[in-house]
Amino acid sequence: MSEAPLRVGISSCLLGNEVRFDGGHKRDRFLTDTLGPFVEWVPVCPEVEVGMGTPRESVRLVREGEDVRMVAPKSGRDHTRDMHTFARKRVRALSKLDLTGYVLKKDSPSCGMERVRIYAENGMAERKGRGLFAEALLEALPNLPVEEEGRLNDPVLRENWIERVFAYRRLRDLFAGGFGRGDVVRFHTAHKLQIMAHSPQAFRELGRLVAAVKETPRVEFIRRYGDGFMAALLRRATPRRHVNAMHHMAGYFKKQLDARDKRELLDLIEDYRNGLVPLVVPLTLIRHHVRTLDVEYLRGQHYLEPHPKELMLRNHV
Numbered sequence: 001m002s003e004a005p006l007r008v009g010i011s012s013c014l015l016g017n018e019v020r021f022d023g024g025h026k027r028d029r030f031l032t033d034t035l036g037p038f039v040e041w042v043p044v045c046p047e048v049e050v051g052m053g054t055p056r057e058s059v060r061l062v063r064e065g066e067d068v069r070m071v072a073p074k075s076g077r078d079h080t081r082d083m084h085t086f087a088r089k090r091v092r093a094l095s096k097l098d099l100t101g102y103v104l105k106k107d108s109p110s111c112g113m114e115r116v117r118i119y120a121e122n123g124m125a126e127r128k129g130r131g132l133f134a135e136a137l138l139e140a141l142p143n144l145p146v147e148e149e150g151r152l153n154d155p156v157l158r159e160n161w162i163e164r165v166f167a168y169r170r171l172r173d174l175f176a177g178g179f180g181r182g183d184v185v186r187f188h189t190a191h192k193l194q195i196m197a198h199s200p201q202a203f204r205e206l207g208r209l210v211a212a213v214k215e216t217p218r219v220e221f222i223r224r225y226g227d228g229f230m231a232a233l234l235r236r237a238t239p240r241r242h243v244n245a246m247h248h249m250a251g252y253f254k255k256q257l258d259a260r261d262k263r264e265l266l267d268l269i270e271d272y273r274n275g276l277v278p279l280v281v282p283l284t285l286i287r288h289h290v291r292t293l294d295v296e297y298l299r300g301q302h303y304l305e306p307h308p309k310e311l312m313l314r315n316h317v
Contacts, residue, residue, distance in 0.1 A: 005040040006169055007097055009137075011105035012043035014149050019045040023055040028149050031103060035162070038308055042097060046110040046133040050079070050086040061109045061118045061129045068118060070109055070132055080132070083110060087136035095141060098172065101165035102141075104134050106150035113138070113148045143168065143230040155316035156236060162313060163306045164233045167194070170302070171229060175222050184213050184225075193303035195232050197245040202232030243273050245303060249286055253293045265289070280314040 012019050016027035048054055057072045059079060069080040105111040108131050116129035130138075138146060145164035152158045174187050188210045195203045206228050213221055246269050254262060268282040283304065290298045298304065307313060 006038065006100045006165060007042055008039045008165065009042045009044060009094055009097075009099050009102040011103065011108070011111045011149075012045035012048070013105060014103060015041060015043055017043060017045070019048045019054050021047070021054075021056050021058045026105060026149070028103075028152075030152065030158075031149065034311060038311070039101075039165075042094070042099065044090065044094070044133075046083065046086060046090070046131075049090065050082050052079070059109050061116060061132075063118050063120055068129060068132075083132045084136070087133045090133070091136045091140045094137070099141070099144060100169040100172065101145040101161070102137065102147075103152070104131070104137075104146065104148050106148040108134075110134070113146065113151075143226055145230075155313070159307075159313040159317050160233075160236055162311065163194075164230065166307045167191070167233055167302070168230065171226060175226070181213050184210055184221075189297075190300050190302055191229070193245050193248065193301045194306060195229070196248070197237040197241045197303060198235045199232040200241070200244075202228055202235075206232065239273055239275075242279060243269055246272075246282055246286060249290075249298055249301075252295050252298055253289055256293050257289065261289075278315050279317050280312075283314065 010031065013024075013026045014028045014031055016025050016032060018025045020026065047056065047059070052059075057074055057077070059070050059072050062069050062071045067080075069078055070083050071078050071080075104113045106113070107116060109116060109129075110131045110133045112129070112131040113134050114130060115127040116131055117125040117127055118129035119125045134146075137144075145161055145168055147157065147161040152161065170187070170191075174183060188206065192203065195206060206225065209216070209221070209225055209228065216224070250262075250265055250269070257265070265282070265285055268277065268285055271277045272279060272282050286298075287304055289295070290304070
């Protein structure tokens with residue numbers, strides 16, 4: 001993977017910048033203090049950048065027929081056209097910055113990814129909306145790993161998003177230059193167990209696509225493999241699939257372990273299946289065996305270390 005820092009877009013208030021409508025912020029300590037050392041943040045506040053100022057009158061999404069508009073309820077000012085124009089231009093600029101992920105502010109009429117309140121004419125609200133800027137971002141960059149900071153409080157969603165961020169960077173690195181069939185095969189081989197833990201079906205489909213890489217036009221291959229790879233990782237890796245992946249790895253050195261070591265490993269995998277230990281416990285033992293037995297194929301699997309161990313993400317899943 002390239003040594004340049006991962007560049008990740010973020011709603012500016014989550015970094016502690018005082019850009020909220022009330023002049024405050026929503027600093028997220030995990031993002032700033034834990035993940036921060038591993039990424040280069042690209043802060044964006046659509047409402048400030050479009051010219052609303054700080055502090056400012058709050059805005060909300062309002063349904064008018066088939067349209068959803070961004071309106072300031074007290075003054076009645078309509079910011080919809082300005083926000084749509086800004087969002088398209090800002091997203092075009094962001095697409096040139098080689099972003100590998102994005103964190104959006106939940107519930108925001110500009111940045112909320114899902115379940116944003118949309119108000120009807122009678123004043124009743126439904127949580128069925130998406131912020132206007134977030135909508136433009138997700139439409140223009142469909143494979144970019146995007147999450148809301150609220151959902152990142154869920155350990156499983158947090159681990160999944162950060163796993164996708166690092167995998168997306170490796171994918172972008174693969175396609176950045178003049179890749180050949182050997183490069184594609186090496187990339188896919190190194191991610192086999194990672195893909196398998198998320199989607200066995202995608203594992204099979206991507207394998208067939210890689211086998212036909214020579215016969216597939218370059219642009220088409222980049223699109224199809226990129227879409228399939230990121231869609232596979234978007235699916236949550238369930239405990240059952242993690243167990244299958246670990247049993248698959250154990251098969252590579254079962255003949256080299258004595259009965260006691262094999263029993264210890266299988267017991268830890270079973271403990272994980274039953275929710276008695278986190279994923280990091282059996283994987284730590286597997287990494288130990290891979291290292292001491294020098295199992296080359298497994299040594300190169302990103303599944304074993306999909307993100308920096310300092311983040312301790314697998315201690316909680």
